[in-house]
Amino acid sequence: MTTVLRFSDRQRAVAALALWDLERGAIARKSCNAVLEGVAKAIVNKDQITGERADKYAAMMLLYQADPVRARFLGGTYRATLAEDKTEQLAAIDRELRAQIVAICQMVFEQAVEGVATKAARKAKATSLQPVQRWSLDNESAETFLKTVTPEVRNAMFAALTTGEEEETRRLLANAAELIEELLEQASPIVAASLTETESDVEASHDRDRPRAIDLFLTAMTARVLGRLGRFSDGETAAVENVNFWDTASDVLAAAGGAATNGEGGLVTNEDSLVLAESGEPLQGTGFAQGHTSSVVLEEEGLIPVVYFRHSGGTDGNPIHVAADGLKLDDTQARAGTTAGCNCWHETVYEEAE
Numbered sequence: 001m002t003t004v005l006r007f008s009d010r011q012r013a014v015a016a017l018a019l020w021d022l023e024r025g026a027i028a029r030k031s032c033n034a035v036l037e038g039v040a041k042a043i044v045n046k047d048q049i050t051g052e053r054a055d056k057y058a059a060m061m062l063l064y065q066a067d068p069v070r071a072r073f074l075g076g077t078y079r080a081t082l083a084e085d086k087t088e089q090l091a092a093i094d095r096e097l098r099a100q101i102v103a104i105c106q107m108v109f110e111q112a113v114e115g116v117a118t119k120a121a122r123k124a125k126a127t128s129l130q131p132v133q134r135w136s137l138d139n140e141s142a143e144t145f146l147k148t149v150t151p152e153v154r155n156a157m158f159a160a161l162t163t164g165e166e167e168e169t170r171r172l173l174a175n176a177a178e179l180i181e182e183l184l185e186q187a188s189p190i191v192a193a194s195l196t197e198t199e200s201d202v203e204a205s206h207d208r209d210r211p212r213a214i215d216l217f218l219t220a221m222t223a224r225v226l227g228r229l230g231r232f233s234d235g236e237t238a239a240v241e242n243v244n245f246w247d248t249a250s251d252v253l254a255a256a257g258g259a260a261t262n263g264e265g266g267l268v269t270n271e272d273s274l275v276l277a278e279s280g281e282p283l284q285g286t287g288f289a290q291g292h293t294s295s296v297v298l299e300e301e302g303l304i305p306v307v308y309f310r311h312s313g314g315t316d317g318n319p320i321h322v323a324a325d326g327l328k329l330d331d332t333q334a335r336a337g338t339t340a341g342c343n344c345w346h347e348t349v350y351e352e353a354e
Contacts, residue, residue, distance in 0.1 A: 003054040007043050008084055011075030015043040018072035031069050036060065040073040079352040083303045086350045089194045093187055094287035098249045100183055105221060105245035108176040112169045112225050166226060173221050177214050184210050184256050184288065191289045196300050202293055205258065209292075213256035220248050220265030247337045250287070250345060257291015259283050273335040290348040303350040309334050312343035 007015075019040050021027045039057055042049055049057055057074065064070035065078035075081060136145040188206040195202060255261050260268035260278045267275050274282045277292060284305050285294030294305035309332055311325035321344050324334035329346060336344040 003058075004048055004050050005054045005057060006048045007046075007075055008088075010084060011081065012044050014072055014076045014080075015040040015074070019044065021072075027069060032073060036064075036070060036073040043075050077352065079301075079303070082301060083350040083352050086194070086297055086301065086303060087348070090191065090285075090289040090293070091287075091347065093191060093194075093289035094253060097183060097187055097253055097288055098246075101180055101217075101249035101252055102245045104176050104179050105248055108172045108221070109225055109245075111172050115165065115168060169225055170222065173218060173225065176221070177218050180217055180252065181210060181214050184213065187288065191293060194289075195293065195296055202296060205292055206256065206288075209256050209258055212261050213252050215263075216255045216261045216265055216267075217248070217252045219263070220251065223265055224248070244343070246343045246345075250337065253288040254283070254286065254291060257283070257285065257288040257293070259291065272333075274329070285348040286346045287348070294348060294350075297350060301350075302353055304353050305348050306351050308347050308349055309336065310345050310347050312345075318342065 018027065018032075019037070022029070022032050022037070035056070039049075039053075039060060042053060061071075061074050061078055064074060068077065071077040133145070133148045136148045184206070188203050191206070192202045251259075251265075251267055254267055254275055258277050259275045260280075262268050269275055270282065275286075277283045283291060284298070284307075285291050286307055290305070297303050298305060307329040309321070309324045309327050309329055311321050318334075321334050321342065324332040327334075329335075334344075336342060336346050
């Protein structure tokens with residue numbers, strides 16, 4: 001099987017700068033032989049290196065991984081490259097899981113809203129409607145139809161949520177919880193495979209944490225969905241696009257990654273709003289793949305997990321969050337999830353120990 005090596009933007013930039021420093025004399029020519037220079041040019045000019053050149057790169061990395069000058073021609077030290085690889089591998093798992101959980105949350109909410117809206121639409125048949133409203137009732141979704149009628153007519157159509165409707169909503173949520181549990185279970189061995197050792201310990205920790213994450217999902221989503229439908233039944237339009245499930249998905253992933261839960265659909269935090277692990281100490285990593293596994297990466301690879309605040313990029317974002325974008329969590333009071341509708345997040349980045 002042919003070895004294929006791919007290099008990140010950071011590695012290409014490091015190699016390019018090393019070549020530039022060599023060219024202008026900032027690096028002595030004796031510090032760089034023709035082979036090193038050739039590898040650096042290959043890294044800069046190609047997205048990947050294959051075959052014998054890949055084997056040569058691996059040998060050069062072993063030879064010069066601890067030499068800060070020569071290692072630059074190889075895209076950086078072994079530790080810096082490893083740190084970037086671990087960051088990307090684990091963060092990618094969390095990003096994919098978060099997107100899927102948000103989609104599941106939105107799906108179950110849409111199904112619940114549609115069920116209540118359909119009930120209201122049936123009641124509307126006995127209500128005097130204008131022609132455009134009757135057309136909407138016959139040709140568009142129940143929720144779209146409800147937006148065409150006046151608040152008075154809409155209120156007349158609705159009664160409070162019945163016991164049957166609550167039971168149906170809880171059934172939908174239970175089905176969604178099973179989907180999320182399956183996602184987390186399937187992701188666990190993928191996370192473990194990105195670590196060099198203690199795979200069984202990581203998967204055992206995930207097995208232990210998963211039920212708490214699912215309980216958090218059910219508690220949080222039951223309150224949000226039934227509460228929203230209750231207001232919907234009272235005449236408030238419950239537009240799906242106005243409901244933000246980002247924070248719910250993030251909390252589920254944090255709980256699945258070792259964060260302590262409070263039994264009320266949330267995470268346990270300290271006075272600085274830092275998420276705590278079951279031990280009562282601040283969680284070293286974030287999310288599922290970067291949760292308690294960060295301690296494993298620290299022990300196995302000697303890499304330091306550092307948590308950063310990331311702003312969602314919204315133009316109408318909290319000014320404090322905008323200013324805090326890219327700062328270490330230890331250096332700012334900004335915390336994701338503390339502002340209504342906030343899509344900001346915390347990101348774990350593994351860094352080479354100084």
